[in-house]
Amino acid sequence: MKEMPITVRRAIEITGLFFLGWIIVLGRGLLAPLLMAFFISIMLLPVYRFFRNRKFPEAVAIGVSLLALIVALGLIIWFFSSQISILIRDFPAIQKNVMQHLNSLSSWIGSHTPFSSQEQINFISEQSNNMLTYAGGLLGGVAGGVTGTVIFIGLLPIYIFLLLFYKNLLLRFVFLWFPRESHEKVEETLGEMQVIIKSYLFGLLIQITYMTILLGGILMLIGIKHALLIGIIFAFLNLIPYVGALLGNIIGVLLTLASSSELWPIVAVLGTIAAVQFVDNNILMPRIVGSKVKINALATIVGVIVGGEIAGIAGMFLSLPVIAMLKVVFDRSEQFKQWGVLFGDERPTLSPMGVPVLRWDTKAVRQKLEQENEIEPPFEGKKGDRPEKEQG
Template sequence: MNQMPLTVRRAIEVMGLFFLGWIIVLGRDLLAPLLVAFFISIMLLPIYRFFKQRNFPDAVAIGISLLTLIVVLGGIIWFFSSQMRVLIEDFPMIQKNVMKHLTALSEWIGSKTPFSTAEQTSFIKEQSNNLLTYAGNLLGGVAGGVTGTVVFIGLLPIYIFLLLFYKNLLLRFVFLWFPRERHEKVEETLSEMQVIIKSYLFGLLIQITYMTVLLGGLLMIIGIKHALLIGVIFAFLNLIPYVGALLGNIIGVLLTLASSEELWPVLAVLGTIAAVQFLDNNILMPRIVGSKVKINALATIVGVIVGGEIAGITGMFLSLPIIAMLKVVFDRTDQFKQWGVLFGDERPGLSPMAIPVLRWDTKAVRRKLEEENDIEPPHEGEEEKRKD
């Protein structure tokens, strides 16, 4: 039988990606909690296996794992609520400081532009009315949003329990899709995905902890009010690549401006955030998560934007681990290796237009590029046992 022409194969791949994206958009309300539950269940596997090795029944081992998760989430919610309570108690002072900064800004604008204070006040009132109108229009969707959040939170423990309970059945389902001679490669791919996801997600937990302690502690020493709240907000937003750090800086500045009559704390907050982020990006996080999979900045930014368009904040958080999973799968398949190259950071130092060997799809070329970009192959020395 004649092989399918290359152009036809590529056209089918693009069409497949289009329809896959369409299905994801249509089913995002179902897929978002399922994907979150999938990643959380992988993080809970060590706890589950610990109790399974001591002959606990499946349901009990899963129940203890879920209880651990609930305790951790409860602690995070308690911390947020306690910090927000302090912020609410300071609301009169915040209102006073905001008015002072607005007055100073108005005077500065009046000295630099022909707009008078009355014209500025009229403009602010007009924009405020527009904002209130926009907010009123959004209120119609609040009930649906709350309902969706409740459903999301309610489905999570159910999905996590079922994914852990039926994990062996799901693994058998995956293997049955492939011929027996491909099972070794499928097993290797699944093991790599598990190692990468666990190292990435546990690394994020460690990152949230030390970013909150380090940033919040330094701001407290400097004397910034609501230092811990700024630290924890920035730590969580920093999980969203590139975009989150910008939002974290903006929120930190706004909280500082609202809590202080002076401007020097803003510079202190920005300088501290920049120093902590430099330490995190260049020293701490690479050592914690490792260099087993590197996603290039272009794929990361596009993934974050696409994830945000599909599933909002949840999609932005999930974008990077999903891209990492896809890269592992693409690197292990002959048909989609070029997509793995597109997602990866194995950047050649020279142009493939000038060096023909860089156009070849060989293990030697890939190994050389991984060495040049300091990428450690995840399958070397880190295969985990999948026995229960």
């Protein structure tokens, strides 16, 4: 049989990606909670196995694991709501500080621009009316968003239970897609994906904890009001690559500005966030998550934006583990290795235009690039090193 031309194969791949993206956009209401449930179920596997090893019935083990998850989420929501209630109690002081800052800003604008105080008031009044009109038009969308969120949260425990209950059936389904001679490579790929997802997600949980304690604790020692609230908001927003850290800084500054009549706390908050983030990015997180899969910044930013467009905040959070999963699959597939290179961070120091060896897909070249970029080699699937197999 005549081999298909490379241009035709690439055209089919791009066409397939287009239709896959179209299907994802159309089915995002179903896929977003299903994908979130998939990642959470992988995190719950150690808890599930703990109870299964103690002879708990399968349904009971899954139910207890879900109960532990619900309790943990309930504690997080309780802590966050308690901090919000403190913020609400301070609303009169916040209103006073905001007015003081606005008056100072108005005086500065009046002294450096031709706009008088009355013109500034008229401008603010006009913009406020426009914002109220815009907000009124968004009320229907907000109601729909609340409904969607309730459905999302309601579907999560159902999906998690079913994914854990039917995990062996789903694994059999995956293996039946491939010929028997490829099953060992499929097993290695699934094992590597499980290890990477668990290390990444558990690392994020640890990161949320120490970021809240470290950032909130330092800000409390400095004397910043609502320090713990700033810490927990920044810790959760920091889960969204690049974009989340920027939003966390902005919210931290706004909370500090509203809670203080002075400007030095803003400098203290920004400096503390920068120091904590430096320690997190360069010391703590690399040791917690590891470096088996590195995604380059371009793929990360594009993935976050695309994920946000498809599924909002949940899509932005899920973008990085999804890209990591795809890179593992692409790296082990002969047909799609070039996509693994596109997502990865194995950046050559020299140009493939001048060094032809960098154009080749060889193991030696890949290992050299991984060493240059300090990336651990992928899991090779040796018998003694394979992840623990499924129990029950």
